[in-house]
Amino acid sequence: MSRLYVIALLLLVSSYFPAQQISVATWNVQHLGNSKNQETINAIADIIKSFDVVAVQEVVGKTGSAAVERVLNRLNAGDSAKRWKASVSDITTGSPSESDRYAFFYNSHRVLLVSKPNLYTKYSKQIVREPYLATFSVSGLRFTLVNFHAVPKSRQPEQEIKYLKFFPAELPDQRIIFLGDFNVPQSNNVFNPLKKMGYAPAVVNQKTSLKMKCVGAECLASEYDNIFYNTANISIIASGIIPFYRNYPDMVAARKVSDHVPVYMVFTLR
Template structure:
């Protein structure tokens, strides 16, 4: 009798835990891939695919604007499809920037769980104020909609806060959308330019997490600056888990690792809608 009660209780606990793990687990990754284009070899693209295959949606920055950038993303999607899961992708037009600053963005996603909604677009409302205008795309996960805003800011020496300050207008302009800002901001989340978003209920996934790679590791420290991050609206999204990928540990030295990128991937797992309210 007692054994049966124990078995039933254990089964209920396991069922509850298992049901909980099935709640909206959208795993989103952002990665600045540093001049991703024709200079990347087939082996390097395969390495990138193996690094990204566990995520549901991937936002990439710094895709080469000229010949080779879009083709490299297509090759990456092909490699991801070889991992046993179907992926789709989209590449932006070149950003409206200075000739040496223009680049493309890209999104890749697993088609089994994520659906693209309509067309992606480069945000042109602040095209004169923002050098590399953000790239937006609406996604549907189990009927829940969310919008990624991928961004690569100008370098720190050019004061990226002069661009990022315009993000405070996005939540009102896109009031019907669940916005998630992600990318390479070239300043840490502690900068006051993010305060307006934070006052609206947005939070950064990472705090005090360095994401750019040094030329050489010094005393075991291989990362330099806290630049890459993800900002989400706590009213519409719940954070399930997060992390970074120290991919450089797979290489003999930082010089070899930096052939892939000088940034590490950052990721977050979100849940939406009713599941967030429960």
């Protein structure tokens, strides 16, 4: 997969979908803070710009919010309308070593933010980084994004993910989309309750975290990131990953951007 392929893929997912078609992505940007230089910020923004809404995980430290602002400035560079907006969560309630912030970037000319996003604190004693929720509207139809970053695999993320099954009942009559870094594959049994409710993963058998070094043509390590949507009220059109690492000479350079690839989904509401 060449650099030209990656550029073509970005152009495809951003190629002026009709108003009723929506593109969302989830991306663990790995320590989004002052560790990102301007070149890296530009690379992050240029990928985000391909979508209508992007849910970001790992906005970290005292400089995390400032880094989000830097990305936003890049997104709106040369745009007098300043169509790109961002929302950053409060710090999650976990231990200092595990807590961080979430963010949403969204194109306000494509989607309408219905209300101020908020951390869902009901399970803050059970979930280290409680999810960050935002509701958007397109052509009068609403959908709610549940931005989630589970604890690492060594900490049994299943013990957090299992609480997501309660969200549909607690947020009735909403088109809920769960997206983020789950630190387990979609085939894990912990997702079975959601699947029985009609939820499906946007990508299957798709690794999303970067290896330290490519082994032959294999540069991805684990199936951690995904998007789960309800097939009863959302129709998927396309989905996949953005293999941005192909734009770099090696994984050391690529991992300065992130150690995860974005996962995206294009869909319509019904």
